[in-house]
Amino acid sequence: MNDRIARIIGPILLLLALLVGWEIAVRLTDTATWMLPAPSDVIRAFKDDWRLLLTHTRVTLSEVLIGFGIALAAGLITGIAIDSSRIIERALYPLLIASQTIPMVVLAPLFLIWFGYGLLPKVLVTALVAYFPLAVNTVDGLKSTDRELIRLMLAMGAKPGQIFRLAKVPSALPMIFGGARISVAFAVIGAVFGEYVGAKEGLGYLMDRSAAMFETPRVFACIFILAAMGVTLFALVSLLERIVLPWRRFTAGST
Amino acid sequence: MQPPLLNISNLTATYMEDGQHLVALENVNLQVQPGEFVCLIGPSGSGKSTLLDIVSGLFAEVEGTVEINGRALASAQRPGSTSYMRQRDLLMPWRTALENAALALEVHGHPRKESQRLAAARFAEFGLAGFEGKYPAQLSGGMRQRVAFLRTVLAERELLLLDEPFGALDALNRSNLQQWLVKLWEREQQGVVMVTHDVDEAVFLADRVIVLSARPGTVIHEERISLPRPRTRAMLTSDAFLAHRAVLLDALGLLEGDVA
Numbered sequence: 054m055n056d057r058i059a060r061i062i063g064p065i066l067l068l069l070a071l072l073v074g075w076e077i078a079v080r081l082t083d084t085a086t087w088m089l090p091a092p093s094d095v096i097r098a099f100k101d102d103w104r105l106l107l108t109h110t111r112v113t114l115s116e117v118l119i120g121f122g123i124a125l126a127a128g129l130i131t132g133i134a135i136d137s138s139r140i141i142e143r144a145l146y147p148l149l150i151a152s153q154t155i156p157m158v159v160l161a162p163l164f165l166i167w168f169g170y171g172l173l174p175k176v177l178v179t180a181l182v183a184y185f186p187l188a189v190n191t192v193d194g195l196k197s198t199d200r201e202l203i204r205l206m207l208a209m210g211a212k213p214g215q216i217f218r219l220a221k222v223p224s225a226l227p228m229i230f231g232g233a234r235i236s237v238a239f240a241v242i243g244a245v246f247g248e249y250v251g252a253k254e255g256l257g258y259l260m261d262r263s264a265a266m267f268e269t270p271r272v273f274a275c276i277f278i279l280a281a282m283g284v285t286l287f288a289l290v291s292l293l294e295r296i297v298l299p300w301r302r303f304t305a306g307s308t
Numbered sequence: 309m310q311p312p313l314l315n316i317s318n319l320t321a322t323y324m325e326d327g328q329h330l331v332a333l334e335n336v337n338l339q340v341q342p343g344e345f346v347c348l349i350g351p352s353g354s355g356k357s358t359l360l361d362i363v364s365g366l367f368a369e370v371e372g373t374v375e376i377n378g379r380a381l382a383s384a385q386r387p388g389s390t391s392y393m394r395q396r397d398l399l400m401p402w403r404t405a406l407e408n409a410a411l412a413l414e415v416h417g418h419p420r421k422e423s424q425r426l427a428a429a430r431f432a433e434f435g436l437a438g439f440e441g442k443y444p445a446q447l448s449g450g451m452r453q454r455v456a457f458l459r460t461v462l463a464e465r466e467l468l469l470l471d472e473p474f475g476a477l478d479a480l481n482r483s484n485l486q487q488w489l490v491k492l493w494e495r496e497q498q499g500v501v502m503v504t505h506d507v508d509e510a511v512f513l514a515d516r517v518i519v520l521s522a523r524p525g526t527v528i529h530e531e532r533i534s535l536p537r538p539r540t541r542a543m544l545t546s547d548a549f550l551a552h553r554a555v556l557l558d559a560l561g562l563l564e565g566d567v568a
């Protein structure tokens with residue numbers, strides 16, 4: 054229990070110390086607010102613009118969640134398909150890798166041309182960025198199933214569906230969760246990037262506009278919200294993992 | 309006359325490796341009667357595990373026939389007809405001891421709850437009372453082995469195939485589990501084919517010990533063990549025990565060095 058409190062309080066204290074140091078540094082050097090706002094300026098931006106920030110946060114968050122949801126479904130489906138057959142593996146794996154080598158910088162503007170300024174192109178960028186770790190980890194997770202265990206179940210007379218459900222899925226889940234944690238963090242970056250390229254709303258858009266108008270405190274407010282969003286989603290996935298995989302505590306050592 | 313529980317005739321098994329044929333078993337003939345405990349010994353690589361793989365239906369490239377309870381079964385028909393405990397315990401780390409023990413029942417179509425109820429009823433007998441909710445990582449090696457054993461026994465097959473079930477255990481654990489197994493079996497009277505490296509273990513447990521030659525494995529000796537049942541540790545020093553032991557060590561070619 055003490056250990057837990059220490060784990061939560063530690064980072065908070067460090068963050069506070071950094072913020073105080075930042076505040077002092079900015080005041081002592083008399084840096085202009087539009088160059089580098091002090092934390093107090095950022096807090097003021099939160100207070101003054103909270104309605105605006107909230108609206109745009111909602112947009113970005115829904116892009117992240119929808120994009121991640123699509124990536125999760127697509128990643129699981131392709132992962133299972135690749136694991137289930139050699140032919141599908143040969144056909145799909147190169148495409149999967151290729152999906153990663155096409156730079157987003159090229160794709161995002163194309164999506165803009167094809168799908169306009171709405172939600173869809175951002176969701177697609179987000180989903181594409183989040184897809185890869187999920188698909189790869191699903192494949193690796195399913196393939197990591199102990200072959201001896203599969204043989205044991207075959208000797209019991211287990212049907213393919215039983216082997217999949219009772220042996221393969223549970224074997225794969227730790228790696229799928231690992232992929233999901235990376236993916237949600239990627240998804241936030243993906244959504245902001247999609248908005249940067251062309252949007253009428255969202256935190257990426259707001260940052261872009263605010264920077265253009267030298268509203269630097271608001272830019273920082275957006276950055277804080279995005280960081281908090283990434284950390285929270287990451288923590289939620291970790292929490293879900295702890296609930297779904299209680300046995301991991303006894304095998305995973307440190308985490 | 310009841311047919312033999314297991315009847316293997318003229319069995320030859322070949323592995324294909326890098327386009328080369330490797331004969332693992334050659335012309336093996338073997339019978340196990342209902343309720344009989346047979347131990348299989350032989351040098352490493354003599355095909356003991358391969359033989360159990362074949363009987364359980366995991367290995368198909370064979371010549372010869374395998375009959376279970378008088379019925380000739382093709383290898384694709386054999387899975388599920390025996391209960392197989394392989395060299396490693398192969399417990400699922402994500403399942404509790406109870407859930408692991410219930411696995412075979414679940415695979416055979418019993419509902420999850422009922423499987424676990426049946427498994428729970430035998431935890432005490434297997435020395436596992438109180439550990440139902442523990443994960444394999446929380447259990448000692450001897451306990452994990454007992455959970456794997458319970459899973460094997462609960463499958464309720466007439467023929468148990470055990471591949472070095474005590475191979476990974478230290479001497480004390482091993483000796484305890486041997487005594488415990490012999491008691492369990494004397495009560496259950498299921499047919500058993502058990503592979504072991506340990507001649508003493510084979511003589512202590514078995515009704516009959518079968519010796520395989522080095523690769524390609526074939527039956528070179530069969531020893532009917534005359535020790536009475538129930539077996540006790542005191543028999544380990546009896547003359548009959550030592551005589552059986554000497555014959556088997558000789559069959560394995562392990563005596564020559566000692567004699568001189």
Ligand SMILES: Nc1ncnc2c1ncn2[C@@H]1O[C@H](COP(=O)(O)OP(=O)(O)OP(=O)(O)O)[C@@H](O)[C@H]1O
Pocket residue numbers: 323324325330332350351352353354355356357358359523
């Ligand atoms: N999957 C495989 N592919 C090719 N050769 C194999 C395979 N499995 C076993 N063999 C070979 O077949 C022979 C018999 O192997 P097996 O595992 O049945 O021996 P064993 O008697 O169980 O040995 P041990 O006492 O070491 O467990 C060995 O020479 C081994 O190298």
Ligand SMILES: [Mg+2]
Pocket residue numbers: 356357358395471
């Ligand atoms: Mg073996």
